[in-house]
Amino acid sequence: MTMPTRLQQEIAERILQMMREDGLAAGSWLNENGTAQRLGVSRTPVRAALDHLARQGVVRRHANKGIEVITLPSSAERVLPPEAVDLAMVRLAHERENGLLPDEVSELEVMRRYDLGRPEAQKLLARLADLDMVERKPGYGWRFLHAPRDQHLRDESYRFRLAIEPMTMLEPGFHLEPGWIAEMRARHLEALQRPWRESSSIAFYEMNADFHEGLAAATGNRYFHSAVRRQNQLRRLSNYDWGLGFERVQVNCTEHLGMLDHLEAGENEVASALMRSHLLRASKLKLGVQPDEPAG
Amino acid sequence: MTMPTRLQQEIAERILQMMREDGLAAGSWLNENGTAQRLGVSRTPVRAALDHLARQGVVRRHANKGIEVITLPSSAERVLPPEAVDLAMVRLAHERENGLLPDEVSELEVMRRYDLGRPEAQKLLARLADLDMVERKPGYGWRFLHAPRDQHLRDESYRFRLAIEPMTMLEPGFHLEPGWIAEMRARHLEALQRPWRESSSIAFYEMNADFHEGLAAATGNRYFHSAVRRQNQLRRLSNYDWGLGFERVQVNCTEHLGMLDHLEAGENEVASALMRSHLLRASKLKLGVQPDEPAG
DNA sequence: TATTGTATTTCATTGTTAACTAAAACAATC
DNA sequence: GATTGTTTTAGTTAACAATGAAATACAATA
Numbered sequence: 001m002t003m004p005t006r007l008q009q010e011i012a013e014r015i016l017q018m019m020r021e022d023g024l025a026a027g028s029w030l031n032e033n034g035t036a037q038r039l040g041v042s043r044t045p046v047r048a049a050l051d052h053l054a055r056q057g058v059v060r061r062h063a064n065k066g067i068e069v070i071t072l073p074s075s076a077e078r079v080l081p082p083e084a085v086d087l088a089m090v091r092l093a094h095e096r097e098n099g100l101l102p103d104e105v106s107e108l109e110v111m112r113r114y115d116l117g118r119p120e121a122q123k124l125l126a127r128l129a130d131l132d133m134v135e136r137k138p139g140y141g142w143r144f145l146h147a148p149r150d151q152h153l154r155d156e157s158y159r160f161r162l163a164i165e166p167m168t169m170l171e172p173g174f175h176l177e178p179g180w181i182a183e184m185r186a187r188h189l190e191a192l193q194r195p196w197r198e199s200s201s202i203a204f205y206e207m208n209a210d211f212h213e214g215l216a217a218a219t220g221n222r223y224f225h226s227a228v229r230r231q232n233q234l235r236r237l238s239n240y241d242w243g244l245g246f247e248r249v250q251v252n253c254t255e256h257l258g259m260l261d262h263l264e265a266g267e268n269e270v271a272s273a274l275m276r277s278h279l280l281r282a283s284k285l286k287l288g289v290q291p292d293e294p295a296g
Numbered sequence: 297m298t299m300p301t302r303l304q305q306e307i308a309e310r311i312l313q314m315m316r317e318d319g320l321a322a323g324s325w326l327n328e329n330g331t332a333q334r335l336g337v338s339r340t341p342v343r344a345a346l347d348h349l350a351r352q353g354v355v356r357r358h359a360n361k362g363i364e365v366i367t368l369p370s371s372a373e374r375v376l377p378p379e380a381v382d383l384a385m386v387r388l389a390h391e392r393e394n395g396l397l398p399d400e401v402s403e404l405e406v407m408r409r410y411d412l413g414r415p416e417a418q419k420l421l422a423r424l425a426d427l428d429m430v431e432r433k434p435g436y437g438w439r440f441l442h443a444p445r446d447q448h449l450r451d452e453s454y455r456f457r458l459a460i461e462p463m464t465m466l467e468p469g470f471h472l473e474p475g476w477i478a479e480m481r482a483r484h485l486e487a488l489q490r491p492w493r494e495s496s497s498i499a500f501y502e503m504n505a506d507f508h509e510g511l512a513a514a515t516g517n518r519y520f521h522s523a524v525r526r527q528n529q530l531r532r533l534s535n536y537d538w539g540l541g542f543e544r545v546q547v548n549c550t551e552h553l554g555m556l557d558h559l560e561a562g563e564n565e566v567a568s569a570l571m572r573s574h575l576l577r578a579s580k581l582k583l584g585v586q587p588d589e590p591a592g
Numbered sequence: 593t594a595t596t597g598t599a600t601t602t603c604a605t606t607g608t609t610a611a612c613t614a615a616a617a618c619a620a621t622c
Numbered sequence: 623g624a625t626t627g628t629t630t631t632a633g634t635t636a637a638c639a640a641t642g643a644a645a646t647a648c649a650a651t652a
Binding site: 031032033043047061062063064065066067117118119139140141 | 626643
Binding site for chain 2: 605
């Protein structure tokens with residue numbers, strides 16, 4: 001009667017998404033085998049997901065005949081509950097920023113503090129290590145690799161991005177889907193029009209991250225892509241809950257839109273130069289009361 | 297009576313190294329507290345390491361007085377036995393290259409095939425995932441992200457390095473230790489003089505890797521450093537056991553030595569240009585019978 | 593007082609088991 | 623024959639206990 005596993009939830013979401021993409025109206029039919037194959041997974045979790053959707057009245061099961069679509073729920077954008085590890089990671093980063101964590105922590109301390117099981121705590125620490133935030137001490141424990149609000153670190157990050165990101169759009173295989181450009185433009189325009197609230201900062205950050213990551217993905221070069229993704233993850237940890245003024249949002253969006261225009265026109269060199277100055281400008285912003293800012 | 301743990305072995309090594317650096321002659325004295333503090337570790341593993349060294353006759357313990365150095369063993373370069381995970385990782389990569397592994401594997405299969413415990417297999421897979429070699433499948437199992445001998449992948453790697461590595465020496469804080477330059481030069485000269493054998497290829501690869509990683513480390517920018525280190529790890533997996541001709545070694549060493557000269561003279565722009573052409577040339581080398589080559 | 597010796601505590605790892613999920617094979621039904 | 627229903631097998635995860643190592647505190651001794 002429950003919907004326990006993450007995979008099953010994900011698959012339920014993807015089934016809905018699939019129905020929308022295929023334009024399946026009420027009365028259409030699905031089958032377990034096909035969807036399982038299409039989602040690259042076995043029938044078992046698909047069955048569970050369909051059972052769940054049936055319970056919600058989205059579909060109806062017909063014995064030995066198939067699955068009938070009853071209603072197509074509007075894209076409610078039901079967000080999957082974030083995993084405990086993700087939450088703990090953000091909390092940890094936040095506490096660290098605010099000086100609430102010592103320079104060295106043990107696995108057990110992480111378990112206690114964030115109420116995690118051992119495997120989860122290990123996952124968390126491994127991910128932090130991957131982001132170069134912590135390292136294993138020789139004996140027991142982990143050490144943070146930089147001071148809580150490290151201006152220097154921020155500079156390093158920008159220097160690195162400055163080396164990489166302007167190069168993405170000059171890569172041989174660089175190709176942006178027109179649909180991606182359109183969607184990005186729409187999101188940026190909406191961000192410009194929407195009245196600014198502090199609460200928008202997460203959405204704003206994610207839009208930024210998607211922009212930069214999307215460009216990296218468009219190279220078709222996995223190393224560019226994963227380097228940029230890594231930077232995004234890193235910044236996500238420290239920038240999530242910090243506010244910024246509307247002016248910054250405005251400048252940021254305008255610059256992004258400019259890049260999109262030039263990329264659409266095939267003027268990649270221009271876009272590359274814009275990216276360079278975009279990052280340079282963002283890197284030079286002085287830190288105010290806010291310890292950092294997510295622009296870029 | 298045994299020397300069980302890795303940490304203790306490492307510490308024994310580092311104590312010897314420390315004694316050499318400090319120029320401790322026979323008859324000098326050590327103390328547990330100091331060395332423990334200096335190595336950033338508690339007294340416990342230091343005691344065990346010293347016990348071991350005492351058993352070997354390197355030092356002698358004097359009750360409540362300290363540790364006397366008896367002989368200073370010449371830098372025998374005792375190599376620590378590589379961890380099971382490392383070995384398995386190389387073996388796995390090798391088998392994969394030779395088409396002996398399917399496109400998808402389960403954790404359990406890795407455990408069986410390489411005779412690993414579960415935690416070790418998990419470590420291995422996590423590391424491969426970190427290198428973008430595999431990814432988790434939606435349900436169970438892992439999927440390799442590229443074909444065994446992927447020319448395209450190699451190109452991507454070079455493109456990425458081409459974006460990063462020539463930038464390292466132009467970074468603001470770039471600083472090479474003179475000692476590092478000297479040591480690197482010596483290693484390269486020796487590689488040029490030593491008669492080439494196939495068995496030298498591992499040492500040659502490691503020299504290359506150290507060269508590139510050392511330059512990245514000299515930026516003081518951890519993102520440059522870890523990006524280059526990641527590339528090295530990746531290439532180590534596929535390039536370890538492949539032979540190459542002496543000509544390539546020669547060209548490679550010569551180019552490296554050229555960069556060292558210019559860096560020593562403070563002509564970083566020249567060195568940067570050399571690095572660019574160095575990577576470009578290496579990337580253009582056609583693959584012969586050997587599936588790849590470690591030059592660069 | 594500086595040092596090692598010893599004991600205690602905290603911590604991490606490993607191995608084991610149990611619970612449960614996904615995959616795969618097979619059976620049943622329309 | 624296509625599809626779901628059911629069973630079996632394989633795989634993964636989480637929880638737990640046991641072992642042993644590292645950190646810490648304390649005692650003993652020169």
